[in-house]
Every structure is written in C-alpha cells, then in structure tokens.
Amino acid sequence: MLNVIIFGAPGTGKGTQSENIIKKYKLVHLSTGDILREEMRAESQIGLAAKKFIDDGQLVPDGVIIDLLFDRAAKHKDIQGYIFDGFPRTTVQAEKLDETVERDGAPISLVLYLDVSEEELFKRIMYRSQHSGRCDDTADVVRKRIEVYKHQTYPLLDYYRKQGKLKTINGMGTIEEVFEEIEEVIDSYLGV
Ligand code: AP5
Ligand code: MG
Numbered sequence: 001m002l003n004v005i006i007f008g009a010p011g012t013g014k015g016t017q018s019e020n021i022i023k024k025y026k027l028v029h030l031s032t033g034d035i036l037r038e039e040m041r042a043e044s045q046i047g048l049a050a051k052k053f054i055d056d057g058q059l060v061p062d063g064v065i066i067d068l069l070f071d072r073a074a075k076h077k078d079i080q081g082y083i084f085d086g087f088p089r090t091t092v093q094a095e096k097l098d099e100t101v102e103r104d105g106a107p108i109s110l111v112l113y114l115d116v117s118e119e120e121l122f123k124r125i126m127y128r129s130q131h132s133g134r135c136d137d138t139a140d141v142v143r144k145r146i147e148v149y150k151h152q153t154y155p156l157l158d159y160y161r162k163q164g165k166l167k168t169i170n171g172m173g174t175i176e177e178v179f180e181e182i183e184e185v186i187d188s189y190l191g192v
Contacts, residue, residue, distance in 0.1 A: 004021065004084070014085045057148060066092075
C-alpha cells in the first residue's frame with residue numbers, strides 16, 4: 001500500500017496534483033473538501049451543518065470530518081492506496097488517521113508538502129473564483145482560510161517531520177514541473 005498525504009495551504013494545488021497522482025499511481029483520492037461539497041449539493045444533514053463553517057472559512061468539527069472520511073474510505077476494497085487531500089488538518093485528525101492506518105497495517109508512506117507563497121496562492125484562488133462556484137472563494141473568506149491554515153494546520157508539519165515522512169515540494173512552478181518533483185519523491189520511495 002502507498003498511502004500519501006498531500007499537504008498545503010488553500011490553493012497550493014493539492015486537488016490538481018492529486019489528479020495527476022491517482023492517474024499514475026492508481027491511488028484512491030479522498031478529498032474532504034470535495035466530499036463536503038458533495039454533501040452540500042445533496043443538502044444532506046452533514047452538508048447543511050458543514051456549510052456554516054465552510055462559508056465562514058472555518059474548519060468543520062473534527063468528529064464530523066473523521067466519521068465522514070472513514071465512512072468514504074471503507075467503501076473502497078482491494079486498492080493500492082489512498083491519497084489524502086485536505087485531511088488531516090488538526091492534530092486530532094492526524095492522530096486518528098495514524099491510529100486507523102496503522103491498525104490496518106498500512107501506515108502513511110509520505111507527506112508531500114506543497115510550498116507556495118501566500119501571494120501566489122491568493123492569486124490562484126482569486127483566478128479560480130471566476131468559474132469555481134465555490135462559496136468560500138471570496139477574498140475575505142480566502143484570507144480567513146489562510147489564517148485558519150496557519151494556526152491549526154501548518155503546525156502539523158512538525159508532527160510529520162518528526163516521523164521522517166515529510167517531503168517538501170516546490171509548489172511555485174508550473175503544474176507539470178510540480179508533478180515532476182512529486183514523481184521523483186514517490187518513485188524514490190518506491191525504489192523505482
Ligand atoms: P478544501 O476543499 O480542502 O480547500 P483548501 O484546502 O482551502 O484548498 P483548495 O481546494 O482551495 O486548493 P487546492 O490546494 O486543492 O488547490 P487546487 O488544486 O484547487 O477545503 C474547503 C473547506 O472545507 C475548508 O475551508 C473547511 O471548511 C472544510 N474542510 C475540508 N477538509 C477539512 C478537514 N479535514 N477538517 C475540517 N474542515 C475541513 O488549485 C487552486 C487553483 O490553482 C486552481 O484553479 C488550479 O487550476 C490552480 N493551480 C494549481 N496548481 C497550479 C500551478 N502549479 N500553477 C498555477 N496554477 C495552479
Ligand atoms: Mg482542493
């Protein structure tokens with residue numbers, strides 16, 4: 001099993017690079033942001049409850065997101081691994097993820113940290129906002145998401161650095177350049 005976390009601030013390219021990674025390495029993409037947006041479109045109870053947090057740029061409570069993620073993960077059988085995108089975002093989530101994957105005998109292999117300047121990610125999201133239809137892609141909410149990332153999520157880098165799993169990727173290049181760097185890291189992990 002190859003279990004990869006793609007980590008980074010809002011707009012760093014986690015979703016974009018996950019698409020490239022699943023094509024090449026045949027992993028299952030678990031994006032908590034995408035799952036929450038599906039739930040919101042379906043107007044499910046979870047979706048309606050999560051919307052209040054998402055619209056405000058805040059994190060959805062750990063209990064809700066953890067249940068949702070593991071519920072989705074359980075639907076996939078006989079797979080080569082997962083790419084976790086947008087999860088974990090808090091220490092509680094990271095510890096729960098470790099506990100679960102280690103119990104299943106498939107610990108996290110790598111954490112790919114997409115390093116992008118704040119100016120660039122703001123520019124990317126503002127550009128995307130013209131067609132994304134995402135309610136959280138407004139300038140004020142994006143600023144809030146970045147602040148929430150800095151306070152609640154960025155500290156997790158240390159958690160994974162201590163485990164020796166953290167790989168920093170220069171996320172400032174073109175989509176192709178960033179993916180080439182990711183391929184190098186994954187291939188070297190796989191020994192190919
Ligand atoms: P989520 O959906 O995870 O959003 P995010 O982390 O804010 O990140 P984005 O999806 O906006 O960006 P991305 O890094 O995927 O970049 P992308 O590839 O799209 O979360 C949304 C909300 O849900 C949260 O705020 C929270 O409320 C809630 N939530 C989700 N997970 C949660 C959790 N675990 N716990 C609690 N709450 C949770 O790229 C961005 C743009 O840039 C695109 O237009 C793309 O085409 C472009 N682009 C990508 N790469 C490049 C490049 N190299 N050069 C130029 N442009 C590029
Ligand atoms: Mg995304």
